[in-house]
Amino acid sequence: MGFPDFPIPEQQKSYLSQAEILHFLNLYADHFDIRKLIKFSHHVTDISPLDNGKWKITAINKPTKEEVTSIFDAVMICNGHYNQPIYPKLPGQNKFKGRQLHSHHYRSPDPFKGNNVLVIGAGPSGLELTLKISDVAEKVVLSHHSKEPITTKYPSNVELKPDVRCIREKEVEFIDGTCCCFDAIFYCTGYEYSFPFLNKSCGITVDDNHIQPLYKHMIHMMKPTMCFIGIPFNVCAFQMFDLQARFYVKYLDGDLKLPSEEEMREDTEKDMQLRWEKGYNKRQAHMMGPGQRSYYNDLATMANLIPIDPVIVKLRDESVKRLHTDLMTFREDRYKIVDKETFVKVY
Template sequence: MSQVTGQLKRVCFIGGGVSRVTSIKACLEEGMSLPTGQHKRVCIIGGGVSGLSSIKACLEEGLRPVCFEQHDHVGGQWHFSENMETGTDSLCRMFSAVVTNTSKKMTEFSDFPMRKDFPTFIPARKINSYIQDYAEHFDLKKYVQYGIRVDDVSKADDFSQSGQWKVTYTYAKEISHQKTEIFDCVMVCNGIFNEQNWPHYPGLEMFQGEVTHGGNYFHCDPYKDKNVLVVGSSFSAADIAVDLSRVAQNTYISTRRGFWIMPRLPDGQEPWDMTLFSRPLINWLPWALRTRAWGNVLKERFNYQKFDLKPHKRFLSQSLCITDELQNKLLYGQVQAKPSISKFTSSGVTFTDGTSIEDLDAVIFATGYRLKCAFIKDSQVLPENSAEMEMYKHIFPVNIKHQTLVCINYLRVLGSVLPTSELQARVAARVFSGNLKLPRASHMKRDVAEKKSEIINQWGNCTVPKEFVYFYYEELAQLLGVKPQTWKLLVTNPSLVKKLMFGPVTPAQYRLHGPHANFDVAAQSILDT
């Protein structure tokens, strides 16, 4: 049997960025040989931000990604189109008035800066445009298969030796057409917003008005001249209440434990995340003192007690709402704060302080989501109760023999999801390719136990783990070998050193050095901060 010319050649790649990705892709298409272990097929479940960054990370490592997306588009919860109001698009979607809580430079991918004409905080439409541009720039969409629902992921029959997985899936347009394939590795990228969380209150089944979830909210027009109650203390609860107040007759927001309110520009100049996560203050001022100082400032700027919104815990130990308008809406009476709900009646609601609303038209539960991964049924891999999940660095399940299945973005971060998913995907892909070795199982389990203890001390018991982006980025960057090497730049690029030492910790800092660095693009992005 004849051998096709070129298929025995081995290729070495020097450098990173889009050139590396396109070069690896071209070599794979021509059947050329990549370094040992880099012919592995990787199943990526979900074509959102996590899925796209996982495709790119796999290509950088010479892996063969196959992405299954159940919808007809990429972008996940950030996908935005005018027909989303039909309610057929997604369980979690961005409504028309959404603006990012994190600033532009802290939100972008590490080697794909946002356009200079983008505002400091970005509307949902523009974020969707940015994600689509990212996918086009790195030619990622060709690896996505649309209209596919993954039904089951389980260990292959020879898993103990091979570490492979069986993935069973169904084509949306051909329900009877189910197929099973074997993959070397799996990246679960379906996110944490996949099952709406509905609280239970006495009498709710008797209420005659509209009852819906915040994930189904698209715009305020249907609530014109109505009395609407928003339940929750999340970002979305505040955003929906503010949006409703523009047209509703009365808008109420009910919360059990209050919440902290953080303006996007606390000092009127710098974005909150660029101030909170600046390297000098983090390195030189103890975190406890810093959070206490922030809490005192926020308490001085808003009378939480007056509006029954007093937080039950210290700053950054419970719900934080990034909002510029809620404070004024409360002061003007356009949004009215209420305590926890006691019970519903057929036409209204009673609160724990004895007050009530008698003519309520609608209730919107902005009460978040439950983390659910229905297609993994083996509790050793992923327990049904997300609070029991044990994953090294929130990526690698530690109770399986081979680290060939990972979960991307299975946590909540105080910061942006985009660069978090990207850094996780880079770590996972490098492990899959064999270029990064994880510690022994006993070490990883000990690390998981210590991390759980830290999270409980900071946040209390969480159904989904929470992290501050700076500390989490530094952990992953240390593991990956991409922390900025400032000392190397002291003579050649002092302006960049100044930004690294005294500026915010932007995602681009983790593309300056190490595997798949893109120094020129990253350096310019940092200098533009």
């Protein structure tokens, strides 16, 4: 993590806590004195394009409850995509008498002490939630349909099950015909990209998490004074955010000329066609994964920016692999970067 112009200070460990990352971000804000440029405690309710290419932003001042309208030359959408939970529709769901929650609402394992808990979904959230709750729960069942077998070690009170067939008042039946009783169900089933503040006149559509019309997964092709930062996933997040922001600032400063709208459409259609040919679905329209290095290099080359070092991508890949093979202890691993291409595992 960290940024090219403000790296994280040298640490004795490779995995930092939430509190430590927050501390780093506060250090960053203090170093560049950016708080004076931020209008805090304002909730944006509407963004609408104007005929002159500018944008009208309507917001609510939370402390005063006053509606405020401002005009801006450009808009960067940076609201993330982990706020609108997806709940799967399962037969009998509304009959269940226990608690049903999304991983988005998880804060502590304590409320589930002594419970039998079902976790649905084996993405990173599902895997980690299962481990955390198993510390206090009587039993945790992880239901999944992962193509690859889950090889990470879990405590003895964790059991793996296939997909859910139906839900009853107190029990859940799985597609293998087995049944278990539960006190709570956690849905670790992802999020929807959501932009409730974008007026329809912005021309942005979201179809099963495929956002259009975006050039390089970022720039509104028809209204390029609007940009989305952080849409791609399975990426080196901090480094990508920084690279995308620098790319777009180059355009705003006039140091980068974008292709014509037609050329941007052709480039995007080619990118999407390659994804469909790989078997990706709409929900994977902005997934990078193995293709992230090519994406970073493309942005850096176009805008004459310093690229993300290959070692960062390699470290991210190593971390993901370790998460899936040794979830219980992978955060104890420590790595040292040797050069732009190479890292070593210290222990």
